Amino acid sequence: MTHSPRPSAQASLPLLVAVTMTGTVALHIFVPALAAAAADLGTTPVAAQLTITLYLVGLACGQLVYGPVSDRFGRRPVLIAGLSLYLAGLLLAIPATSIEVLIVARVLQSLGACGSLVLGRAMVRDVSTATDAARKIAILTMAMTLTPALAPAIGGLVAGAFGWRAVFVVLAAVVAGLAALVVRTLPETNRHPVALPGIGAVAGAYLRLLRNPAYRAYMLAGACAGTSLYAFLAVAPFLLVDRLGRSSQEVGLDCLIVVAGMVVGSGIAGRLAGRMPIRRAARIGNGICLAAALALLAIDRSGALTVTTLLAPLVLYAVGIGLLGPNAVAGLMNVDPHAAGSASSLYGFMQMALGALFTLAVATWHDGSAMPVAVTLMAASVIAALALRRA
Structure with missing residues (x-):
């Protein structure tokens, strides 16, 4: 086991925020460069979108x-x-000369990055009470929402100025720096390690969580909320560029x-x-989502789709x-605090699996309109x- 800098149950929340943010940054920062990469590698939009879909599959399984x-x-x-595996995938993507190599690199990135998503949440739960965990997880979630907000804008600017490969160069430098910081300063938070179970025991632990009605409810609702917007991000470069005439830089700002x-x-x-x-708070949030999706569908069917009328309901969503x-997330993590790692893993799997299905659906159905996204x-x-x- 890697030596911890100091045996402590405390961990810096800002560092955990940074760790958690890295989990999906590679997904979002590449979105504005997707069309340019497809053109450079001589591949189709559907094949290029596999770099998004399979990234989500890797996040789910890992x-x-x-x-x-x-x-x-x-x-x-x-x-x-x-983080080491994440960095290896980024370094493989930089010189990629075919879509196949790029897809392999993206899968490696996702298999490494998903650890940040699981362990950021689990480490917060390790050192928090149930009530405090809800507050801290809200902070983590807010930070995670900054990632898809800022990453596409940054990716669009970098790709527009230096080309799509530069996106991976920048991200590799960031991940390397964060890994060094983790090695030097992050303590261990799991004070009660358990014996490593076999595959049957792992499956049994997941089944026990799934038998809990509250866990199932919050997991499914949270997974839908956490990745449904990826349906828009997967087709944003093609919908905004081809249909609405936006540039790569503008696509990044639109996603922001x-x-x-x-x-x-x-x-x-x-x-x-x-x-x-x-x-109650979760149900109110979902009601807002449903109203926004219906509004987007009505706008598209009425023929009134513009950049403004596309973005407005998406912002509300x-x-x-x-x-x-x-x-x-707070609801499902409180079901069994002693299995925080497994609860986080199972939730993450469901979240990214649904995200992969959502992106695959809109990529396959994409017809130049906003209807696939809205539906x-x-x-x-x-x-x-x-x-x-x-629940």
Whole structure:
């Protein structure tokens, strides 16, 4: 096991925020460069979108492993291993000369990055009470919403100025710096390691969580909220560029505007923590999402789609996600605090698996209109609403 700088149950929340943000930054920062990479590698939009879909698949599958392993060996060494794999994938992507190599690199990135998502949440739960965890998870969620807000804008500027490969150069430098900081300063937070279970025991632990109605409800609702907006991000470069005439830099800024709504919603969630029941706050957030999805569908069918009329309902939808997401996560993490790693892993798997399905659906259905996005967002909201009835 990697030596910890000091045996302490405390961990810097800002550092955990930074760690958690890295989990999806590679997904979002590449979105504005997607069309340029497709053209440079001589591939189709559908093939290029696999770099998004398969990234989500990697995030989904990898998270099932990180939780139980970190419950046994500790959060810190497992996090360091994940960041190392993440960096290797970024370095492979920089010289890629074919879409196949780029896809492999993206999968490696996702398998490393998913450790940041699982372990950031688990480490917060390790050192927090149930009530304090809700507040801190809201902060983590707000930080995670900053990632898809800021990363596309940064990616668009970098790709526009230096080319799409430069996006991975910048991100590799950031991940390397963060890994060094983790090695030097992050303590171990798992004070009660458990024996590493076999595959049957791991599956049994997941089944026990799934048998809990509250866990199932919050997991499904949170997963729908957490990744449904990826349906828009997957087709944003092609919808905004081809249909609405936007540039790569403008696509990044448009994504920034949309995801800024998630920051607002997460801020509201943080203010409501401890003042409103988790279930009620989650249902209000999902109601906002459903209303926004219906508005987007109506706008598209009426033929009134412009940059403004596309972004406005998406911003509102993002506000709903920001309110629903952290409350759902807080609810499911409180079901069994002693299995925080496994609870986080299973949630992460469901979240990214649904995200992959959402992006694959809109990529396959994409017809130049906003209807595939609107219908997907509406379906996610309906699923979440049905789930929350059982919370």
